[in-house]
Amino acid sequence: MYELNPRYAAVGGTVARGWDAAADALPDGPAVLALDGPAALDWDGAAAALAAALADRGVPTRLLDLRAYEADWDTVLDRTGDTTGPAADPYYLPLAQNSLTDVYRELPQAERPAEGLLIVHGPGAALVEHDILWYADLPKRYAEAAVAAKELPLGVNLGRHREPGDLRRLFHADWPMADAHRDAIAGRIDRWLDLQHPEAPTSVDGTTMRATLTALAEGPVRSRPYFNSTPWGGQWAVRELGFEPQQGNTALGYELIAPEAGVLVGDDPQAEVELPFQLLCVLHPVEFLGAAVHTEYGTSFPIRYDYLDTVAGGSLSLHLHPREEYMRTRFGWPYTQHETYYVTANAGADARVYLGLQQDADTGLMRKQVEASIERGEEMDVERFVQSHPSREGQLYMIPAGTPHASGAGNLVLEVSATPYLYSLRFYDWLRKDAQGNSRPLPYDHGFANLDTRRQGEDVVRDLIQEPRTLREGPGWREEVIGALPELFYEVRRLVIDPAADGARPAEDDTEGRFHILNVSSGDGVVIETADGRSHELVFAETLTVPAAVGPYRLRPLGRRPVHVVKSLVR
Numbered sequence: 001m002y003e004l005n006p007r008y009a010a011v012g013g014t015v016a017r018g019w020d021a022a023a024d025a026l027p028d029g030p031a032v033l034a035l036d037g038p039a040a041l042d043w044d045g046a047a048a049a050l051a052a053a054l055a056d057r058g059v060p061t062r063l064l065d066l067r068a069y070e071a072d073w074d075t076v077l078d079r080t081g082d083t084t085g086p087a088a089d090p091y092y093l094p095l096a097q098n099s100l101t102d103v104y105r106e107l108p109q110a111e112r113p114a115e116g117l118l119i120v121h122g123p124g125a126a127l128v129e130h131d132i133l134w135y136a137d138l139p140k141r142y143a144e145a146a147v148a149a150k151e152l153p154l155g156v157n158l159g160r161h162r163e164p165g166d167l168r169r170l171f172h173a174d175w176p177m178a179d180a181h182r183d184a185i186a187g188r189i190d191r192w193l194d195l196q197h198p199e200a201p202t203s204v205d206g207t208t209m210r211a212t213l214t215a216l217a218e219g220p221v222r223s224r225p226y227f228n229s230t231p232w233g234g235q236w237a238v239r240e241l242g243f244e245p246q247q248g249n250t251a252l253g254y255e256l257i258a259p260e261a262g263v264l265v266g267d268d269p270q271a272e273v274e275l276p277f278q279l280l281c282v283l284h285p286v287e288f289l290g291a292a293v294h295t296e297y298g299t300s301f302p303i304r305y306d307y308l309d310t311v312a313g314g315s316l317s318l319h320l321h322p323r324e325e326y327m328r329t330r331f332g333w334p335y336t337q338h339e340t341y342y343v344t345a346n347a348g349a350d351a352r353v354y355l356g357l358q359q360d361a362d363t364g365l366m367r368k369q370v371e372a373s374i375e376r377g378e379e380m381d382v383e384r385f386v387q388s389h390p391s392r393e394g395q396l397y398m399i400p401a402g403t404p405h406a407s408g409a410g411n412l413v414l415e416v417s418a419t420p421y422l423y424s425l426r427f428y429d430w431l432r433k434d435a436q437g438n439s440r441p442l443p444y445d446h447g448f449a450n451l452d453t454r455r456q457g458e459d460v461v462r463d464l465i466q467e468p469r470t471l472r473e474g475p476g477w478r479e480e481v482i483g484a485l486p487e488l489f490y491e492v493r494r495l496v497i498d499p500a501a502d503g504a505r506p507a508e509d510d511t512e513g514r515f516h517i518l519n520v521s522s523g524d525g526v527v528i529e530t531a532d533g534r535s536h537e538l539v540f541a542e543t544l545t546v547p548a549a550v551g552p553y554r555l556r557p558l559g560r561r562p563v564h565v566v567k568s569l570v571r
Helices: 019-023 043-056 073-079 140-148 167-188 206-216 236-241 278-283 291-297 324-331 363-376 444-450 458-464
Strands: 031-036 061-065 117-121 132-137 191-194 202-205 252-256 262-268 271-276 303-309 318-320 339-346 352-357 386-390 396-399 405-407 411-418 425-428 469-474 477-483 490-497 507-510 516-522 525-530 535-539 543-546 552-557 563-570
Touching: 019 043, 031 043, 031 167, 043 061, 043 117, 132 167, 140 167, 167 206, 167 278, 191 206, 191 271, 202 206, 202 271, 206 262, 206 271, 206 278, 236 303, 252 543, 271 278, 291 563, 303 516, 303 563, 318 444, 339 352, 339 405, 339 516, 352 396, 352 458, 363 425, 363 444, 386 458, 396 458, 396 477, 411 490, 411 516, 411 563, 425 444, 477 507, 490 507, 490 552, 516 525, 516 535, 525 563
Parallel strands: 031 117, 031 132, 061 117, 132 191
Antiparallel strands: 191 202, 252 303, 262 271, 303 411, 318 405, 318 425, 339 396, 339 411, 352 386, 352 405, 469 477, 477 490, 490 563, 507 552, 516 543, 516 563, 525 535, 525 552
16 A cells, blocks of 8 residues: 555654653753754744743743844845846746855854853754754745645745745745755754644754664665645545545645655654655765766756646646756756656546647747737637647656646656756646636746747657667566657666566666666555665555665565556666
């Protein structure tokens, strides 16, 4: 059965629960505690709860809120390259490269008290001189979902803790800055706190956190999956995987999107912390990514796996993704958002995949129809410009940057794609409205600036809907290449394992110094067995990373049915 909460044991310590247990790890003083973390926390509540736990122990405390030193908003905008006025881009920002110091007018002097503890709290608290460093975290999905639903109170954005949250700032300025800061201090954090349950947070000491990440970086590991809900979302993951979405449907399934992914550590649901998947790349880049991948991509995990569920839902918007130079110069990413769609399941013969331009498509007329849909609510004749292909289970559809595409209604698509995931340059959203009656933003000027007209008509089918090519094989198994293009830096393969074949043996594989990602797309599943004796079960629809350090491993099928495992790696 699909595991909604894959969990791994802490190494060298245990996960504590509650403010009192966390406070017990602190000295009586005198000392300065820096309590760092993202902006999207109830910082007042967290600081007060910790102070109360210390008071119960008789430890005097004083609080210093770093957010009181925020620079004025115009200064923050200027420092982070967020222009205002008619020339401002309402949809995107270049990725902010700033230090968190740029959201403050100055950093306070934090002198060690004569007795007890001074708690300096807020984003960037580690920048202030301190004796002890704690990091309080809340997974990104909470802030994103609440801002999108207009439910989050004040304080989600860096430098603006008294104002409502803004997704544009969150995605392109706050998260890059906060992540870089967190990554820089990860090696010296004394305690990690998980505030998903702020009244009873869980926590683990820094030594245990790092020892656990060291162990995880050398063996197969899953991140915690979840689905969000959108107006086009479907019901497949509700029915088949057991997700219970708050908004009634499962749309985008975060199997492994590294910037937002987390790994659960602990013994049970009441005592677990969710550690950022990204820390595996930061603290162990060679072991986890591989030396060659680390050289090319730094500590960025460059491939993502996610689901698009439109079964009993609606079609995705017609969109494309930025081409390489545009992505680099306009948005600040060193590599772009190439994608592929692997059809895991569909609702029958009517399911479609929209992909690639029609031969000699009139892009000028296409722009006019896009603008008419926005300005006058007129339907766009999508298939006049973009090809519609039958959706076939087990088929990979390749989507290089600049290629218009959409998954039609009735599909469960596994996206095997480059990690950038926030740059969908939309043309048309089928005149849909959200729950508040608003139309979706359509940054179509960006879309037309990136539309690649070089591949049209029959070239789309030949290049982007490829037939499998056997790469290697053994008794009862074979490995196929199901998608590779010169412009894509990664390759998509499939292991086909038939345990009922004569003389069948487990499939043999080897990372050869580069991480692999595996997903069971059909069949019961496999057990991944490594040369050092580790084993990890992977069942239907689950996704797993095999770190580069694993080296040789094998896949032993579960049950007697044939199993298909979608695999990707950096070329």
